[in-house]
Amino acid sequence: MNKHLPIRAALLSLVLFACFIGIWHYATLPSDNVVVSAADAEYAALMGQGAGKAEGFPTPSAVGRTFVHFLSDPFYDNGPNDKGIGIQIAYSLMRVGAGFFLATLVALPLGFIIGMSPLMTRALNPFIQVLKPISPLAWMPLALYVLKDSDVSGIFVIFICSMWPMLLNTAFGVASVRRDWINVARTLEVGPMRKAFQVILPAAAPTILTGMRISMGIAWIVIVAAEMLVGGTGVGYFVWNEWNNLALPNVIFAITMIGLVGMLLDFAFGVLQKMVTYRD
Numbered sequence: 001m002n003k004h005l006p007i008r009a010a011l012l013s014l015v016l017f018a019c020f021i022g023i024w025h026y027a028t029l030p031s032d033n034v035v036v037s038a039a040d041a042e043y044a045a046l047m048g049q050g051a052g053k054a055e056g057f058p059t060p061s062a063v064g065r066t067f068v069h070f071l072s073d074p075f076y077d078n079g080p081n082d083k084g085i086g087i088q089i090a091y092s093l094m095r096v097g098a099g100f101f102l103a104t105l106v107a108l109p110l111g112f113i114i115g116m117s118p119l120m121t122r123a124l125n126p127f128i129q130v131l132k133p134i135s136p137l138a139w140m141p142l143a144l145y146v147l148k149d150s151d152v153s154g155i156f157v158i159f160i161c162s163m164w165p166m167l168l169n170t171a172f173g174v175a176s177v178r179r180d181w182i183n184v185a186r187t188l189e190v191g192p193m194r195k196a197f198q199v200i201l202p203a204a205a206p207t208i209l210t211g212m213r214i215s216m217g218i219a220w221i222v223i224v225a226a227e228m229l230v231g232g233t234g235v236g237y238f239v240w241n242e243w244n245n246l247a248l249p250n251v252i253f254a255i256t257m258i259g260l261v262g263m264l265l266d267f268a269f270g271v272l273q274k275m276v277t278y279r280d
Contacts, residue, residue, distance in 0.1 A: 099158025169211025
């Protein structure tokens with residue numbers, strides 16, 4: 001019975017998706033009673049592409065045509081404010097990758113130190129507890145003032161939001177390594193570096209990867225909001241720009257792409273996590 005569980009789950013997902021599309025279709029059927037205010041009509045006319053908003057929420061078929069339009073040429077470049085979704089996602093991934101990499105360089109060694117030393121845990125805990133709850137976007141004004149570059153400021157925000165889950169999970173994973181294994185290494189007179197890389201790191205790796213997976217999820221969420229603030233390029237800016245154009249089908253398309261890319265990133269870290277997880 002369990003052998004067919006994936007097939008049954010896939011069929012159920014298709015049925016639920018079909019129901020969602022059906023409800024969406026009937027909810028967005030054109031109505032003769034729709035009255036567009038003069039202000040909305042004038043604003044839509046001024047913005048050029050605003051006819052869709054004046055006619056109400058876009059239909060599934062309109063969004064489907066948008067998918068075909070953007071995915072047929074995802075890397076076109078017609079200037080600063082008109083780039084394909086592939087280019088916009090690449091800019092966002094570049095910022096996320098840079099901030100995430102810098103956070104890894106800081107959080108993993110620091111988490112190791114905190115996990116290994118009760119003294120450092122007590123000394124750094126007040127700073128961590130104060131800095132951890134601060135919204136990453138709250139750093140944006142300070143970053144823009146100090147760094148004076150919107151791209152670098154976006155990377156800094158990703159660095160901040162990625163660091164805490166990685167640091168805390170690394171510290172927890174290192175502190176949770178079984179004392180028996182450390183005592184055996186001490187009995188065998190294993191050096192500190194060899195003990196760190198051959199005993200502690202393999203044992204703490206699943207917890208560390210969990211922290212990195214959480215950090216990547218948060219970073220992908222934050223980059224969209226950050227790019228809405230700083231503008232320029234990126235999928236967040238694409239969403240904000242299309243909203244300013246009142247092009248709701250484009251906004252829905254971009255939101256869907258954000259979700260799909262986030263799912264793929266999470267899937268990649270899930271595979272890595274399984275690779276370093278072992279059973280006693």
